[in-house]
C-alpha cells in the first residue's frame with residue numbers, strides 16, 4: 001500500500017537578486033521541480049542531496065507546512081495542506097533544527113501536554129513512553145527543562161515527542177545532525193527497531209550517509225529539485241561501477257599475478273591492490289596462494305564517494 005505519493009510536485013519561491021550596484025530584481029526559483037514519489041507502507045527511505053537541493057522543501061510540502069506550487073500529494077490518503085489537522089494525527093515529524101517541545105517545561109511535562117493535544121489514551125501513552133525511555137535512555141533527563149538539554153538529549157526527546165501518538169509515517173529532517181557518536185548510535189538503533197516492526201513508514205533526510213547505510217534500503221537522491229536516483233545503495237554502486245577492492249601486503253617483494261575478473265590498480269614492491277570486476281574475493285585469494293602474504297584486507301565501495309560523484313555530475317560509467 002502506497003502511503004506517501006507525489007506527482008509532479010513543484011515549489012517555486014520568489015527571491016530578490018541583486019542586479020548591478022543598487023537594483024534588485026524579483027526572480028522565481030524552483031526549489032522542487034517535478035518530483036514524483038511512491039513510498040510503500042513500512043519502507044525506510046533516505047532522501048538525500050546536496051545543500052539547497054530541495055529536501056526540506058519537499059518534506060514541508062509532504063507534511064502540509066508549505067503549499068505546493070503545482071502537483072498532487074497524498075500522505076496516508078490525505079491531502080497534507082487541506083487536511084493538515086487530520087494528517088497531524090497520522091504522522092510524526094522531527095525537524096532537527098526546530099523543536100516541538102516546550103522550552104521551559106521538563107521533558108516529561110512536554111510529553112504529557114502532547115498526550116492531551118493528541119488525545120492519546122493514558123495507557124497507550126504510558127506504553128509508548130516506556131519504550132522510548134528504555135530505547136533512547138531518557139530517564140536521566142526526563143525532569144530537566146528542555147532549554148537545559150544538550151542537543152543529543154533534546155533530539156532523543158524530539159523523537160519521543162514525534163512518536164507518542166503512534167504515527168504511521170515518520171518524517172525526519174536531519175535527525176542526527178550535530179550528535180556525538182553515542183547519541184547517533186542511540187538514535188539510529190532506535191529508528192532501526194522502529195523500522196523493523198514494519199508498521200511505521202520512515203522518510204529521512206540527512207547529510208550523514210552512515211544514517212542511510214544503517215537504516216535505509218531505498219535511497220532517493222534529489223539535486224536541483226529533481227530526483228536523480230531512486231533505488232538501493234547497491235544500485236547506486238552498480239550505476240557508478242564502484243568495486244570491492246582487495247589490498248594485499250607482502251612480507252617480501254613479489255610480482256602480482258594476473259587474475260581474470262580482477263584489475264590491478266596499484267603495485268608497489270610490498271603491496272598491491274585489485275579491484276574485483278567479476279571474480280569473488282575467494283577466487284582471487286586462491287590465485288594468490290604461494291605468495292609471501294603478510295595481510296589481506298577487503299575494502300567495500302565507499303558510499304560517500306559515489307554520492308559525491310552523483311552530486312558533482314560525474315558521468316555514469318558503462319560498467320555493470
Ligand SMILES: Nc1ncnc2c1ncn2[C@@H]1O[C@H](COP(=O)(O)OP(=O)(O)OP(=O)(O)O)[C@@H](O)[C@H]1O
Nearest residue numbers: 013014015031049050051052053054055056057058
Ligand atoms: N522560504 C524560502 N524562500 C526563498 N527560497 C527558499 C525558501 N526556502 C528554501 N528556499 C530555497 O530553495 C532551495 C531548496 O532549499 P531546501 O531548504 O529545500 O534545501 P535542502 O536540500 O533541504 O538543503 P540543506 O541540505 O542545505 O538543508 C534553496 O535554494 C533555498 O535557498
